[in-house]
Amino acid sequence: MKQIAYDVDIAVIGGGAAGLAAAVAAGRELPEKPAVAVFDAQPRCGKKLLATGNGRCNLTNRSASSSDYHSDDAHAVSEVFSGVNVDDTLAFFESLGLVCREEDEGRIYPSCGQASAVLDLLRLELMRLGIAEVCGCRVERIHRQDGAFRLDSPMGSIRAKSVIVACGGAAAPQLGGVDWGYRLMEAMGHSATRLHPSLSPLPVTSPHLGSLKGIRAHARASLCDGRGEIASDIGEVQFGDKALSGIVIFQLSYAAAGMRSDDLCVELDMLPERSGDDIIALLTRRRAILPHLTLENYLTGVFNKRIGMCLLKEAGLTPLSRSVAELTDGDIRRIARIVKHWRFPVSGKASWSNAQVTSGGVRLSEMDGMTMQSRLCPGLFAAGEMLNADGRCGGFNLQWAWSTGILAGRSAAAFIQQHRKG
Numbered sequence: 552m553k554q555i556a557y558d559v560d561i562a563v564i565g566g567g568a569a570g571l572a573a574a575v576a577a578g579r580e581l582p583e584k585p586a587v588a589v590f591d592a593q594p595r596c597g598k599k600l601l602a603t604g605n606g607r608c609n610l611t612n613r614s615a616s617s618s619d620y621h622s623d624d625a626h627a628v629s630e631v632f633s634g635v636n637v638d639d640t641l642a643f644f645e646s647l648g649l650v651c652r653e654e655d656e657g658r659i660y661p662s663c664g665q666a667s668a669v670l671d672l673l674r675l676e677l678m679r680l681g682i683a684e685v686c687g688c689r690v691e692r693i694h695r696q697d698g699a700f701r702l703d704s705p706m707g708s709i710r711a712k713s714v715i716v717a718c719g720g721a722a723a724p725q726l727g728g729v730d731w732g733y734r735l736m737e738a739m740g741h742s743a744t745r746l747h748p749s750l751s752p753l754p755v756t757s758p759h760l761g762s763l764k765g766i767r768a769h770a771r772a773s774l775c776d777g778r779g780e781i782a783s784d785i786g787e788v789q790f791g792d793k794a795l796s797g798i799v800i801f802q803l804s805y806a807a808a809g810m811r812s813d814d815l816c817v818e819l820d821m822l823p824e825r826s827g828d829d830i831i832a833l834l835t836r837r838r839a840i841l842p843h844l845t846l847e848n849y850l851t852g853v854f855n856k857r858i859g860m861c862l863l864k865e866a867g868l869t870p871l872s873r874s875v876a877e878l879t880d881g882d883i884r885r886i887a888r889i890v891k892h893w894r895f896p897v898s899g900k901a902s903w904s905n906a907q908v909t910s911g912g913v914r915l916s917e918m919d920g921m922t923m924q925s926r927l928c929p930g931l932f933a934a935g936e937m938l939n940a941d942g943r944c945g946g947f948n949l950q951w952a953w954s955t956g957i958l959a960g961r962s963a964a965a966f967i968q969q970h971r972k973g
Contacts, residue, residue: 563715570715574587580965580968590685590709592688600670608665615636615657617629619947635958648672690702690704713963739928743911751801753796753901781806820893821893835883846875912938914939936951
């Protein structure tokens with residue numbers, strides 16, 4: 552047996568958003584030292600947190616509620632938010648010294664605009680509470696031993712009366728995303744649903760993507776299959792070499808997670824504020840006032856020039872060297888139809904490296920939503936992305952990390968206090 556390297560009341564496995572929140576919440580309830588320690592496989596804690604919100608940290612969303620999440624247990628999600636909601640989370644960060652501001656669509660950011668400030672304040676509180684951060688320490692297995700837990704790691708064995716597993720999900724492996732947290736929980740009797748990348752660009756096929764790479768446009772984007780529309784959103788779409796991206800596409804990838812891509816497509820309405828008849832009238836007027844132009848410039852001033860040319864090619868109106876005056880009424884109707892229904896077949900699954908979050912995970916039905924304690928193993932808690940609950944883009948997934956982390960930390964501390972009394 553390996554020598555005991557650490558002996559603590561609560562071992563937190565994972566130093567991401569959920570793990571750090573759990574450690575702070577537990578440490579505030581258990582001021583004795585050494586009560587709590589954080590063990591993280593990365594060289595330092597919070598690497599993925601630093602990248603959230605493009606480095607600004609979209610901390611939460613004002614409207615976040617249980618209805619914004621996919622899960623195997625909607626009731627447990629509701630229990631989590633009844634325990635720690637958005638206001639509770641903002642109060643938690645205010646107690647750390649963080650000042651926040653609300654931006655468009657309820658997104659809440661640090662006023663300083665720095666994700667590093669969120670991480671710094673969490674780590675400063677760990678220091679104040681005397682909580683150790685043990686980095687470069689991957690916990691490889693959890694055992695029950697003599698009424699407590701033994702954790703195996705390359706640094707030696709860790710003895711803990713309670714364990715909070717907050718390893719994060721498989722998304723963004725370049726930022727520390729891992730899948731071994733699921734195996735830790737499975738070894739303790741838990742099960743996990745199938746994992747899928749979510750909140751990511753969607754790979755699509757189109758002969759026009761190469762010429763549109765890097766261009767952004769306002770559009771209504773819809774995810775469709777053979778039966779019709781599945782989900783839609785309006786906002787900025789970004790064209791990539793082999794994919795569509797942007798927040799509205801991330802929202803569609805959330806709806807597409809776990810679905811077969813065979814029959815899926817993304818449909819763009821490039822002028823969502825106008826009806827099909829309005830567009831036909833607009834295009835007819837442009838034919839009348841711009842007959843001297845070639846088709847190459849027919850839609851310049853309505854769309855980005857390259858987008859305009861691709862729309863015309865999609866409508867079959869080549870070569871673009873022809874005169875605008877040559878357009879027939881049928882040509883105009885075809886252009887209007889493409890403007891409202893520009894289709895991009897989905898060509899496969901999103902990649903883990905481009906995903907922001909994991910869809911699927913440890914079954915929430917196996918956890919107590921009020922405490923985040925395992926229903927199968929007393930003293931074992933879990934929090935964050937590794938649980939089977941993923942939310943929409945816009946701060947919802949960090950809110951899940953904070954809510955479950957704070958609940959797990961407080962509940963683990965209560966478990967230890969009850970253990971001491973017993």
